[in-house]
């Protein structure tokens with residue numbers, strides 16, 4: 001880059017010239033990295049807690065909303081307000097009450113008038129706020145022209161400005177008013193903010209420039225400014241996801257598995273006891289295309305419990321096995337792994353393909369035998385837990401890996417599974433989740449995966465009537481109803497209240513509930529208990545007892561959330577339902593309604609709970625996920641993902657869905673024409689991606 005010169009001259013300008021008040025001013029983004037200085041010490045700690053380490057961080061810390069600043073003359077008795085004033089006089093005087101520090105009193109004024117303000121317990125303010133100091137004060141105006149200060153900070157703002165004052169997310173040690181004053185002080189640094197969007201795109205989208213948007217968000221049209229900033233944030237995240245995906249596609253190879261051989265068509269024709277749903281057929285087709293591509297499949301299969309994901313997973317795995325390659329399915333718990341193992345066996349007739357199970361409780365002899373057969377290639381299909389990714393487990397030719405409840409595994413665990421493929425290759429990976437994710441979140445959190453959803457439930461599913469029970473009478477009726485079901489030789493689940501503090505407390509609560517029911521409401525029936533602290537063998541015995549119909553009622557913690565299939569179970573009671581998340585309750589409920597009988601789910605909890613009401617009204621898991629997102633906001637939902645995009649700072653989903661769509665579209669188009677963002681007009685956008693998501697976000701894609 002050539003250095004800037006003076007107007008109509010070729011003489012280069014010195015740094016001094018450039019800094020001159022009326023000289024040209026170029027953005028110097030490095031200035032935004034200047035450490036933020038905050039006093040006093042507790043406020044500095046508070047700022048650090050909020051992640052405000054640099055001037056740039058501060059400028060990106062947007063207010064929640066803005067409310068009108070008031071002038072002194074406008075204040076009404078009892079009103080809580082923020083004013084910008086100048087100190088006229090300040091004194092301190094002792095307080096008679098023991099243990100109290102001297103009281104500081106000041107006369108402050110703006111153009112409209114003067115008033116007396118009091119600061120409690122901060123005698124040092126007398127020396128800090130000398131006459132002439134401009135202050136931003138937040139507090140309560142009391143009668144007789146007195147103002148009781150709650151928050152205060154020196155400010156560069158004009159006194160009596162009729163502007164609005166922003167409310168910032170604050171933390172212990174630093175108040176919103178202090179942050180507002182800091183932002184006002186650092187307002188000139190907005191000149192150092194870089195515009196990442198090419199002018200052409202900005203003009204087309206009708207966006208303000210980035211510095212202007214930040215200024216608006218802090219000092220002016222809050223929503224207007226926020227929109228532009230949210231767009232930037234979504235665009236940078238989208239570009240990062242698309243880059244990550246492109247990088248993976250370009251740098252890794254997977255064994256191409258072309259058209260289905262003879263095994264899978266035979267399996268479909270002869271062994272499946274049902275017709276596939278249209279969604280399942282679409283999923284098969286997507287898997288076929290992925291497997292044939294020579295690039296590793298990275299597909300997320302979303303579908304509620306019972307939507308038939310396992311059938312799709314088995315299809316993908318058989319496609320590997322029929323070519324003489326191997327496949328593995330990894331589940332997060334032993335219970336789930338065992339369940340998958342049983343399902344796969346039931347879906348595969350004897351001698352069709354050999355499947356084995358490997359978990360932490362697999363005996364040493366069996367394990368040695370299994371590892372041998374895996375290494376020789378004799379064993380085609382392996383189901384298991386984390387035990388699958390341990391070092392001694394070696395596949396001869398792993399081509400397809402299925403990861404169930406993929407969000408419960410860390411990045412490293414998923415990588416370890418990738419490394420089980422032959423040298424130089426990655427396996428095709430099918431990620432499964434029973435948590436339906438709203439489209440907006442899927443785009444942001446899983447933009448680097450291809451997504452297939454199974455929305456349609458297999459035919460023959462019975463409706464589940466869901467009720468919320470709040471009163472004693474409703475509770476009595478629920479127990480009456482459960483006894484009716486049990487007398488009709490059907491079975492039921494009782495889910496214990498969630499105890500978040502510890503597994504041990506959770507187990508104790510479940511045990512107490514089990515004992516109580518066995519003594520009281522359900523004393524005529526056979527109950528079994530299932531909780532997370534039981535030994536694996538005991539859990540297995542309890543589940544087997546219930547599955548075989550030996551036990552009438554399974555009293556359990558959420559360990560039953562996934563992995564139990566008992567079609568004869570037609571009723572579920574959930575205690576303390578309001579403590580559970582919406583999607584978790586929906587998943588729990590999916591354990592019933594699997595047989596020939598109408599099913600009933602009773603949620604014990606407050607009638608006014610929006611979550612419980614939503615469950616009573618809706619059955620579609622994707623619809624419920626949208627509602628959940630509306631109720632909770634995206635931050636918390638994203639929290640369940642262990643890697644990738646962090647929650648957004650500015651963007652709000654689902655409200656900003658239009659911005660998200662625009663950002664996805666633009667990101668895609670930009671990378672199509674300029675995959676490395678190296679055209680001059682995209683250079684600053686590439687820089688912004690690296691700033692926000694790290695240098696490796698824009699790592700070059702090998703040609």
Ligand code: ADP
Nearest residue numbers: 274275276277304305306307308309310311458
């Ligand atoms: P998920 O893994 O999504 O919870 P599964 O694949 O375990 O669902 O299927 C749930 C049950 O429905 C299983 O008993 C399975 O055999 C059965 N099933 C799967 N697909 C169909 C279908 N298309 N028609 C009828 N039953 C099906």
Ligand code: MG
Nearest residue numbers: 306309310343
């Ligand atoms: Mg399943």
